[in-house]
Structures are given as structure tokens and as C-alpha cells.
Amino acid sequence: MEFHIDRAKVLPKANLWELLEGLKKRYKLIAPVKEGEKFAFREISDVSSVELNYTRTILPPKKFLLPYRRERFSYDPETMEFKSSFKAEEQVIFGIHSCDLHGISILDSIHLKENPDPRYLEVRRKTILIGISCFPDEYCFCLSTGTAFPDGANWDLFLTDVGPDYFVSIGSPKGDEIVLTFKHLFREIEKEDLELYKRSTAKKKRAFNEENLPDLERISQLIELEYDSPVWEEEAKRCLGCGTCTNTCPTCFCYTSVDVPDLTGKEVKRIEFITSCQYPYYSLVAGEHYFKPTRTSRFRHRYYHKFVGYPYQIEKLGCVGCGRCTAECPAGISMVKTIKRLRGVDEKELREVTE
Ligand code: SF4
Ligand code: SF4
Structure with a gap:
């Protein structure tokens, strides 16, 4: 029996690499890679270097939205004429964990609400965020902060590992467009997929050690x-x-x-x-x-x-x-x-x- 749920599809794991290749041809592709014993988000030239099993990168993906060092503008001190060479690139940040998606949601609240930063806005408009599920280590406490799972506010696709496949939640029209462009790689959801998805969520919750979680009540x-x-x-x-x-x-x-x-x-x-x-x-x-x-x-x-x-x-x-x-x-x-x-x-x- 086939379920027609528009906001989710299934991506067989074997098709992920073709999806990444396709994205790399169309956008600047950023994803986690292994560096020594740690992990970092980098621009990808070879999709086989993308690391799917990591707990945290040293720096969060925010560096591709808010570079740690950037030129805001230049000016001629005599005429006071200002110039800016800034131009945002179309980019896909792939492999973001739920906590970091929530982190970007906080940056969006800061930079896009009261006094919007036009540069941040342009970067965000040209950025596609694709999340992936993860499991905690002894430092993670996202279950306490309520950020262990994506809440659908600011990402485009989210891939949950359900064994042989990824259960792909679609969070935005940009996400829909990717699924449509690469529709031959996705399939419709079946009842078993939903069961696996629910089980994977429960498994993540059970993976937290109570002693590593702070009580954040009030x-x-x-x-x-x-x-x-x-x-x-x-x-x-x-x-x-x-x-x-x-x-x-x-x-x-x-x-x-x-x-x-x-x-x-x-x-x-x-x-x-x-x-x-x-x-x-x-x-x-x-x-x-x-x-x-x-x-x-x-x-x-x-x-x-x-x-x-x-x-x-x-x-x-x-x-x-x-x-x-x-x-x-x-x-x-x-x-x-x-x-x-x-x-x-x-x-x-x-x-x-x-x-
Ligand atoms: S808390 Fe730790 S990481 Fe932060 S400034 Fe102090 S020493 Fe550095
Ligand atoms: S645990 Fe909290 S305060 Fe510490 S780096 Fe992560 S988000 Fe920032």
C-alpha cells in the first residue's frame, strides 16, 4: 500500500551520492568532511569526501552564512564614496544536524526580524539547508534544550536515517524543488517507512544519558x-x-x-x-x-x-x-x-x- 504524503519522501541510501553529485553541479556544495580526528564543514569538490557519520563539527555551519572575517565595504577617504563587491552565491549546506538548524533559526531571528541585515538576507535567500539525523555523545544536551529534532521552521530538507533508506521530510518550496528535480532518486512513503521513522526518533531519545542532561526548567x-x-x-x-x-x-x-x-x-x-x-x-x-x-x-x-x-x-x-x-x-x-x-x-x- 502506498501513502501519498506530499511533505515527505523516501531516498534509498544508494541514491544519496547521485543526489549530491547533482546538487554539486548546480550549486556550491558544502558538507561535513573528516579532518584528522575531527570534522569540519567544507566546500566539496569530490562527493566521496562527504562524511555522514559525525557527531559535531569543530565550527558550526554558520560560518557559511556569517563569515568569521568579511569585508563590509570600502571607501575613498577623500570623496567618501562607498563601494561593495559583495555577492552571495547559490549554495547548499548539506548534512546539518538538528541542533545546528535550530542555531541557524536563532541567527535568522536576530538578523532578519527587527532590523534586517540585507546581506544576511541575501545569503539566506540563496542558501538551501539540508539536515541529517544524528545520535548524541556525552557532550550533547539538545534533548534538554528542545532542539534534538528539527521543528520545520527554517530548513529545506531533512534526512532521517531509517536503516536502508533516508526518510526525507520536506520543509520548504526549495525542498520541493529539489525533490522534483531529482524525482527519479526518491520514492513514495509506505507504511513500513513511517514505522521505521517513528522507531528512529524513539531510538535517538533513548540514546541520551540522563546524567549528561542539565535540568533547564525555569x-x-x-x-x-x-x-x-x-x-x-x-x-x-x-x-x-x-x-x-x-x-x-x-x-x-x-x-x-x-x-x-x-x-x-x-x-x-x-x-x-x-x-x-x-x-x-x-x-x-x-x-x-x-x-x-x-x-x-x-x-x-x-x-x-x-x-x-x-x-x-x-x-x-x-x-x-x-x-x-x-x-x-x-x-x-x-x-x-x-x-x-x-x-x-x-x-x-x-x-x-x-x-
Ligand atoms: S570557558 Fe573555556 S573556551 Fe570559553 S573562554 Fe573560558 S577557557 Fe576559553
Ligand atoms: S552548548 Fe549551547 S552555548 Fe555551548 S556552543 Fe552549543 S549552543 Fe553554544
Whole structure:
């Protein structure tokens, strides 16, 4: 018996490579690849290098929407004539996990709602997002942040591994177009496919270890009530202020800029590059006002922004539970452990979390 569900199809796994080849011919194709022991999103020249089994990349795919360093415009300092050579390319980002899709949804809320950034808008319009299902490791806590599964808000296709096939959810007209263009690679859903899909969702939920999950119930209130907790200072003592946690975070978006003149002095480029609230001088402003002068205040600020500031600003947590800030922190500082400490979870349990 065949089901006609327009918003989903089945892609036999053997057909995935032909789909990727076809996409690469039409768009700039970006996907995860293995680099040493880690994984990274890269532009793909050979589809056989695409890595399907990975837990997290070092940097999230946001770097293809908001480059870490970019030229905003250039100008002639005498005439003050401005130029911009910016042009967004048509691109497909393939193999994005659910947490990172939610991360992009947060970036969309920030950059497209109140004061839309026309450049971000152009990049987003020309970008197709294709997600893929995954399983958690000890750093993932997306089940707590409600981001373990895509919610259909901002992606085009999502592939759920159901054994011999991918169950393909279609999230947008762009997704429909891909399915239509490559219709010979897809088939209709049958009853067994739906069963496999439901089972795969349940299997992912069961794969989380309860001890690695923070309790985020009323987290904004907890963080505010614990403003003076000694936990902030104790954890911040180990912090190096390196900014790795924010640079690897799929939802952090703070930029700074400098104007760089060329040697003739006839052209000045406005260069924007990503910065971090964990850097000592991030909060130093004109008049020598220094809003976050201590390591503890900067450390606490990151949690405040994720769990108090974002919910206030965009009605969502600013953390999607990807685990990068913990997995990559050179000082071994764990976000889950810090939240558990603020909740007053006992030391024995904490040792089990970090061991
Ligand atoms: S990655 Fe770790 S050490 Fe570096 S700024 Fe963040 S919390 Fe501090
Ligand atoms: S705060 Fe940490 S766990 Fe949360 S989204 Fe950012 S990097 Fe991931």
C-alpha cells in the first residue's frame, strides 16, 4: 500500500551520492568532511569526501552564512564614496544536524526580524539547508534544550536515517524543488517507512544519558536568582578568556570592525571579524567605561545571554545544546556541570558527569 504524503519522501541510501553529485553541479556544495580526528564543514569538490557519520563539527555551519572575517565595504577617504563587491552565491549546506538548524533559526531571528541585515538576507535567500539525523555523545544536551529534532521552521530538507533508506521530510518550496528535480532518486512513503521513522526518533531519545542532561526548567529564573553564587567565580578561575566557547557556538554572532587603509591612503576597507564576550577588552567602550572588568563577570555574562537575554529578546533559549563550548574548551569547563552546580546538584553526581 502506498501513502501519498506530499511533505515527505523516501531516498534509498544508494541514491544519496547521485543526489549530491547533482546538487554539486548546480550549486556550491558544502558538507561535513573528516579532518584528522575531527570534522569540519567544507566546500566539496569530490562527493566521496562527504562524511555522514559525525557527531559535531569543530565550527558550526554558520560560518557559511556569517563569515568569521568579511569585508563590509570600502571607501575613498577623500570623496567618501562607498563601494561593495559583495555577492552571495547559490549554495547548499548539506548534512546539518538538528541542533545546528535550530542555531541557524536563532541567527535568522536576530538578523532578519527587527532590523534586517540585507546581506544576511541575501545569503539566506540563496542558501538551501539540508539536515541529517544524528545520535548524541556525552557532550550533547539538545534533548534538554528542545532542539534534538528539527521543528520545520527554517530548513529545506531533512534526512532521517531509517536503516536502508533516508526518510526525507520536506520543509520548504526549495525542498520541493529539489525533490522534483531529482524525482527519479526518491520514492513514495509506505507504511513500513513511517514505522521505521517513528522507531528512529524513539531510538535517538533513548540514546541520551540522563546524567549528561542539565535540568533547564525555569533556567532564566535560576540564572538570575544565582547572580551572586560563588559558582561563577569558582568556574571562572579556570577560564583562559580564549573565546573558543563563543567562536564555536552556533548562536553567537558578535562582530567588531576595523577600518584598514591601503598603502596609498586612497582606499579604506571596513573589515568585520567575529569577536567574543570572553575577551578582556570586549566590553571596554569610549570614555574608558568597562562593563565587564572581571573574568567572573565575563564568564557569567555568557550564561546570562544564552539563558536570560535570548529568551527575553527572541523568546527562545540562546543555547541549542550542541556541546561544542564544553567539548572544545581548553580548560575543561563544562556548561552542563556549571548549570548543575547552580542547581545545587551534589558533588558525587558532578564527578560522574565529568568523568
Ligand atoms: S573556551 Fe573555556 S577557557 Fe576559553 S573562554 Fe570559553 S570557558 Fe573560558
Ligand atoms: S552555548 Fe555551548 S552548548 Fe549551547 S549552543 Fe553554544 S556552543 Fe552549543
